[in-house]
Amino acid sequence: MRRFVYDTYDQEMLEELSRLPEVWDCTGCRTCEVRCPKGLKPVEVLYALRNQMVETGKVEPTVRDALESVFLEGNPWNKPRATRFDWMEGLDVKIAQEGEQVEYLFYVCCTVAYDPKLQVVAQNLVKLMEKAGANYAFLGEEETCCGSEVEALGEEELFQELLEENTELFSNYPANKIVTLSPHCLTALKKYQDLKPEVIHYTQLLEELVREGDLTFDGEYSKKVVFHDPCYLGKQNGIYEEPRQVLKSIPGLELVEFNRSRERSLCCEGGGGKMWVETSSQQERLAETRARDARELEAEVIAAACPFCVLTLDDAVKAVGHEEEMKVQEITEILGELL
Amino acid sequence: MKTFVCIKYVPDTSEADVKLDETGLGVDTSRFSFDINEADNYAVEEAVQIKENHGGEVSVLSIGPQSSEVTIRMALAKGGDDAIRVEDSRIFEHDPLAVAKVLSAAVKDQDYKLILTGCMANDDGNMSVGVAMAEELGIPHASMVKQVEVLDEGKVRAYRELEGGVMEVVELTLPAVLTIQTGINEPRYAPIKGIRQAKKKELKVMSLDDLGLPAEQVDESASKIKLNKMYIPEVEAKAEFIEGEEPEEKAEKLAEILQKGGLA
Numbered sequence: 001m002r003r004f005v006y007d008t009y010d011q012e013m014l015e016e017l018s019r020l021p022e023v024w025d026c027t028g029c030r031t032c033e034v035r036c037p038k039g040l041k042p043v044e045v046l047y048a049l050r051n052q053m054v055e056t057g058k059v060e061p062t063v064r065d066a067l068e069s070v071f072l073e074g075n076p077w078n079k080p081r082a083t084r085f086d087w088m089e090g091l092d093v094k095i096a097q098e099g100e101q102v103e104y105l106f107y108v109c110c111t112v113a114y115d116p117k118l119q120v121v122a123q124n125l126v127k128l129m130e131k132a133g134a135n136y137a138f139l140g141e142e143e144t145c146c147g148s149e150v151e152a153l154g155e156e157e158l159f160q161e162l163l164e165e166n167t168e169l170f171s172n173y174p175a176n177k178i179v180t181l182s183p184h185c186l187t188a189l190k191k192y193q194d195l196k197p198e199v200i201h202y203t204q205l206l207e208e209l210v211r212e213g214d215l216t217f218d219g220e221y222s223k224k225v226v227f228h229d230p231c232y233l234g235k236q237n238g239i240y241e242e243p244r245q246v247l248k249s250i251p252g253l254e255l256v257e258f259n260r261s262r263e264r265s266l267c268c269e270g271g272g273g274k275m276w277v278e279t280s281s282q283q284e285r286l287a288e289t290r291a292r293d294a295r296e297l298e299a300e301v302i303a304a305a306c307p308f309c310v311l312t313l314d315d316a317v318k319a320v321g322h323e324e325e326m327k328v329q330e331i332t333e334i335l336g337e338l339l
Numbered sequence: 340m341k342t343f344v345c346i347k348y349v350p351d352t353s354e355a356d357v358k359l360d361e362t363g364l365g366v367d368t369s370r371f372s373f374d375i376n377e378a379d380n381y382a383v384e385e386a387v388q389i390k391e392n393h394g395g396e397v398s399v400l401s402i403g404p405q406s407s408e409v410t411i412r413m414a415l416a417k418g419g420d421d422a423i424r425v426e427d428s429r430i431f432e433h434d435p436l437a438v439a440k441v442l443s444a445a446v447k448d449q450d451y452k453l454i455l456t457g458c459m460a461n462d463d464g465n466m467s468v469g470v471a472m473a474e475e476l477g478i479p480h481a482s483m484v485k486q487v488e489v490l491d492e493g494k495v496r497a498y499r500e501l502e503g504g505v506m507e508v509v510e511l512t513l514p515a516v517l518t519i520q521t522g523i524n525e526p527r528y529a530p531i532k533g534i535r536q537a538k539k540k541e542l543k544v545m546s547l548d549d550l551g552l553p554a555e556q557v558d559e560s561a562s563k564i565k566l567n568k569m570y571i572p573e574v575e576a577k578a579e580f581i582e583g584e585e586p587e588e589k590a591e592k593l594a595e596i597l598q599k600g601g602l603a
Contacts, residue, residue, distance in 0.1 A: 057417060057527030064528040071531065072409065073372045080355065080372035157531035 378457025
């Protein structure tokens with residue numbers, strides 16, 4: 001990392017540097033930023049080098065396909081735009097109407113919308129909002145990708161295009177707060193400077209509803225749970241306490257902590273566009289280290305509040321062979337069991 | 340050296356739940372995504388690489404609706420110089436000969452040396468448009484091409500992929516048609532910056548009249564093929580899930596079934 005930061009001072013080296021495979025190893029966790037005594041942002045250097053490669057068109061096929069899919073279909077998963085709302089099937093979901101003010105406008109992440117394992121996050125949030133009697137709505141068929149991973153993959157121009165399109169889209173649907181399901185969307189939407197409503201993560205909303213007594217849980221969830229801080233939620237947005245408070249409100253749940261938690265949390269390697277890039281490192285995946293650490297704590301569940309963390313940790317738990325003793329659950333998935 | 344690359348805008352049916360439309364003569368595409376036909380994408384890349392290595396121009400040619408222009412722009416962003424999109428509802432697109440006639444009409448008076456197109460379209464699987472174009476234009480062709488070498492004396496060498504892993508090497512005198520097999524190269528990404536810049540490149544929209552091609556040569560009445568119907572065959576589902584607590588128990592049940600069926 002240090003080498004990239006120093007070497008990029010030399011304009012003549014930029015092209016050579018942009019071709020190094022290590023450019024694509026960064027997960028965008030921004031631990032380096034949190035720790036940098038000089039307040040530097042080394043990630044920006046890597047993203048700029050990625051941008052240089054993207055503009056030549058010579059990128060890995062997986063990166064190419066993800067970016068083309070966002071451009072053509074509004075999601076990075078090669079899924080048709082027309083099936084983005086299949087997750088709503090069988091549910092009575094309140095859809096935002098143009099010009100009609102709502103308190104909370106939900107923005108569903110592409111990964112949650114399409115991944116059959118994660119659709120439950122959006123479905124359970126609908127149920128939780130109904131239970132809490134909240135004034136909410138979900139965006140209708142115009143919803144499209146926020147551009148978080150597009151920017152991380154170095155396609156700055158496409159990110160700017162999405163930013164403009166989405167800013168206009170949101171201006172048609174007035175809300176006090178926009179609620180994102182993924183910390184990645186949260187981080188991206190916060191970069192939309194002309195967005196009027198405040199953007200929050202769903203754990204912030206749930207914490208408020210629990211604190212105000214609008215949301216209570218009757219059942220019992222007697223399991224030992226360790227919370228994994230998503231980098232895009234914690235390090236990048238300072239949201240550490242809210243997800244923990246939500247978990248603590250669940251009757252019977254025993255919350256334990258990783259040694260490396262909060263600002264020191266270990267990245268799952270799902271950010272920075274890494275869902276579409278193979279890593280060049282031969283070392284053990286950080287998510288696998290995380291799964292082993294969780295096992296040592298004798299946790300039965302790793303709770304996460306990010307779709308990428310759920311996917312990478314779930315794979316890691318299987319890879320290290322702890323599938324029988326331990327599972328990965330999104331916080332809303334746990335809450336869903338009590339509804 | 341001018342190369343024409345013919346591309347088709349097709350629905351992606353790889354992961355979709357395919358259903359027929361009300362007419363029974365087509366597929367309901369309302370829940371599909373659309374993109375450039377896979378093999379055509381490789382043809383575009385090959386055409387651009389030939390231009391990069393040997394000079395010349397690349398013209399993109401397609402028959403398709405206005406919505407297909409996005410894929411034409413992407414091909415222009417990758418290195419195409421100009422494009423023609425033919426749109427005319429009279430073209431009987433179910434007949435590859437009609438399609439080949441239309442495409443040939445667009446190129447016949449131009450000074451081209453090569454025509455590249457994908458070896459197969461993902462939607463109709465005909466594998467015949469490129470070959471029929473060669474026949475229509477009276478020029479040689481090679482199909483299923485996995486490697487191209489441009490030779491000096493107005494020739495190309497084409498490596499054709501045959502069954503059983505055999506490669507056949509042929510030399511063709513230009514102009515010629517090559518139908519490109521997937522995997523011949525690694526298609527590049529069309530960056531948004533390039534797509535924006537490509538908006539300045541010429542994209543001509545032409546009808547049959549603009550091409551000087553009488554509709555009665557390529558419409559349904561001209562075709563010797565009649566589309567009867569499309570249907571999705573019923574699946575004879577016969578899958579059995581072997582239930583059991585332990586792997587040993589499941590294995591025992593499986594062994595029993597195999598033994599009973601005379602397989603072990």
